[in-house]
Amino acid sequence: MATESTQDYYSLFAVTVDLSILTVRQDVLCALVVERGIEPYRGQWALPGGFVRPHEDLAAAARRELDEETGLANLPGHLEQLATYGAPGRDPRTRVITVAYLAMAPDLPVPVAGTDATASRWAPVDDLLANDDSLAFDHGRILADGVERARAKIEYTPLATAFCPPEFTVADLRQIYETVWGVRLDPRNFHRKVTGTPGFLLRTGRTTRRDSGRPAELFRRGPAGILHPAMLRPTPDSTRNNH
Amino acid sequence: MATESTQDYYSLFAVTVDLSILTVRQDVLCALVVERGIEPYRGQWALPGGFVRPHEDLAAAARRELDEETGLANLPGHLEQLATYGAPGRDPRTRVITVAYLAMAPDLPVPVAGTDATASRWAPVDDLLANDDSLAFDHGRILADGVERARAKIEYTPLATAFCPPEFTVADLRQIYETVWGVRLDPRNFHRKVTGTPGFLLRTGRTTRRDSGRPAELFRRGPAGILHPAMLRPTPDSTRNNH
DNA sequence: CTTTTTATCGTCATATCGACGATAACCGGT
DNA sequence: ACCGGTTATCGTCGATATGACGATAAAAAG
Numbered sequence: 001m002a003t004e005s006t007q008d009y010y011s012l013f014a015v016t017v018d019l020s021i022l023t024v025r026q027d028v029l030c031a032l033v034v035e036r037g038i039e040p041y042r043g044q045w046a047l048p049g050g051f052v053r054p055h056e057d058l059a060a061a062a063r064r065e066l067d068e069e070t071g072l073a074n075l076p077g078h079l080e081q082l083a084t085y086g087a088p089g090r091d092p093r094t095r096v097i098t099v100a101y102l103a104m105a106p107d108l109p110v111p112v113a114g115t116d117a118t119a120s121r122w123a124p125v126d127d128l129l130a131n132d133d134s135l136a137f138d139h140g141r142i143l144a145d146g147v148e149r150a151r152a153k154i155e156y157t158p159l160a161t162a163f164c165p166p167e168f169t170v171a172d173l174r175q176i177y178e179t180v181w182g183v184r185l186d187p188r189n190f191h192r193k194v195t196g197t198p199g200f201l202l203r204t205g206r207t208t209r210r211d212s213g214r215p216a217e218l219f220r221r222g223p224a225g226i227l228h229p230a231m232l233r234p235t236p237d238s239t240r241n242n243h
Numbered sequence: 244m245a246t247e248s249t250q251d252y253y254s255l256f257a258v259t260v261d262l263s264i265l266t267v268r269q270d271v272l273c274a275l276v277v278e279r280g281i282e283p284y285r286g287q288w289a290l291p292g293g294f295v296r297p298h299e300d301l302a303a304a305a306r307r308e309l310d311e312e313t314g315l316a317n318l319p320g321h322l323e324q325l326a327t328y329g330a331p332g333r334d335p336r337t338r339v340i341t342v343a344y345l346a347m348a349p350d351l352p353v354p355v356a357g358t359d360a361t362a363s364r365w366a367p368v369d370d371l372l373a374n375d376d377s378l379a380f381d382h383g384r385i386l387a388d389g390v391e392r393a394r395a396k397i398e399y400t401p402l403a404t405a406f407c408p409p410e411f412t413v414a415d416l417r418q419i420y421e422t423v424w425g426v427r428l429d430p431r432n433f434h435r436k437v438t439g440t441p442g443f444l445l446r447t448g449r450t451t452r453r454d455s456g457r458p459a460e461l462f463r464r465g466p467a468g469i470l471h472p473a474m475l476r477p478t479p480d481s482t483r484n485n486h
Numbered sequence: 487c488t489t490t491t492t493a494t495c496g497t498c499a500t501a502t503c504g505a506c507g508a509t510a511a512c513c514g515g516t
Numbered sequence: 517a518c519c520g521g522t523t524a525t526c527g528t529c530g531a532t533a534t535g536a537c538g539a540t541a542a543a544a545a546g
Contacts, residue, residue, distance in 0.1 A: 456492030
């Protein structure tokens with residue numbers, strides 16, 4: 001907040017809030033994208049977002065945009081500030097400062113027909129991040145940062161449960177980790193880990209029936225805010241213990 | 244960046260960059276604060292910062308303020324974006340969006356007489372965070388967030404070395420961890436840990452002479468970007484393994 | 487040459503992890 | 517009722533990391 005050193009005057013900037021909204025659909029990590037109706041980048045896909053209103057808090061603006069885009073007033077899941085992007089020229093029209101937020105939500109049964117007239121859809125993040133210009137503006141970078149944040153935070157927080165419905169099985173949760181991290185995890189060690197980490201999961205006593213195989217117990221998210229010890233993301237290199 | 248949904252018009256905001264500049268001086272974690280010369284909060288201490296210029300990148304503005312306040316053109320250490328604060332009313336004059344940055348630097352021999360006419364000094368963060376209104380605006384929260392970020396990041400990154408001079412001993416590094424975390428660490432286990440973590444430290448071969456005791460080997464920061472396995476911050480509760 | 491001080495190395499019990507075997511509880515088909 | 521298929525859950529074992537702490541090394545001070 002302004003040291004008011006040699007110069008006290010200041011410039012004004014347009015400020016927007018953009019959202020990396022992530023979910024896991026059919027074992028694929030997806031992000032919500034909207035089609036732009038106007039220039040610049042007309043017809044291209046972009047992250048949902050919009051201008052912050054004059055007397056609106058940043059977090060409130062993010063929640064408002066989230067509600068508008070998902071069509072769900074009380075969206076379950078998680079919302080946190082990601083980072084702020086303000087490079088000159090990132091919007092060709094004028095100088096724009098964008099505060100990006102990261103949302104993680106369970107797969108929404110509603111195929112998200114937001115209040116906007118613009119089209120919106122879930123797209124696999126791998127597709128969106130394959131090309132550098134699949135997304136308008138610098139939204140590719142914002143999404144990449146959001147995905148990396150999500151991958152890191154499910155290591156030491158219970159936030160992977162934000163991708164799950166209120167009640168879920170250990171296998172459901174493992175599938176989330178496998179999808180978000182892009183790895184395979186041993187079901188037995190995973191089960192031992194999540195059930196042994198204090199506060200991670202609460203048992204409901206109930207079970208699911210399945211088409212085949214033993215029924216699984218249903219859990220809900222526990223009270224822990226951080227995981228001790230953390231979940232370990234396997235190292236990409238597996239050629240270590242070859243003695 | 245603006246979905247341009249129902250409304251395409253936008254408001255303008257003043258944007259500043261504020262800095263949580265941390266260092267360790269005489270085994271105390273300190274932050275750089277400046278005295279405000281004008282209203283509001285005249286005479287109170289605040290984090291250094293200032294308005295972003297019309298065509299200036301956010302990171303560039305942060306580096307510029309850092310140089311101005313520390314008086315060192317190429318300040319060693321580390322600088323990263325922390326978070327953005329934009330609650331209405333946080334500046335009583337007008338709506339201001341502040342992008343906060345976190346800097347971690349070795350103890351500067353120069354008693355920082357910046358280019359500003361305003362006074363500046365290093366203050367222990369414990370003092371600054373003791374009262375809720377020791378700092379102007381919401382700078383207490385920004386500083387608290389910065390300290391928490393620093394405490395977390397030295398767990399899994401080599402950033403504790405950013406508080407050290409280019410060459411340092413294991414004891415120097417341990418003192419950094421003890422000061423930032425506010426704990427005591429076993430010198431033998433700490434030595435085993437840091438020397439055994441790949442890429443953390445590079446040995447120089449040289450040693451320091453001391454006033455008393457065996458000379459210690461000098462190290463410099465290694466190439467690792469993250470620590471595997473991470474440094475473990477002792478849990479505040481020690482009443483666990485009492486079987 | 488002994489004491490003091492700090493740095494560095496070693497030892498040992500415990501906890502955790504990865505790999506993987508074994509068992510449990512459901513299915514559908516015979 | 518029995519059997520194989522499938523998935524969930526429990527156990528075992530070796531390797532590794534960790535906390536507690538003893539032992540040794542290399543300097544200064546007396």
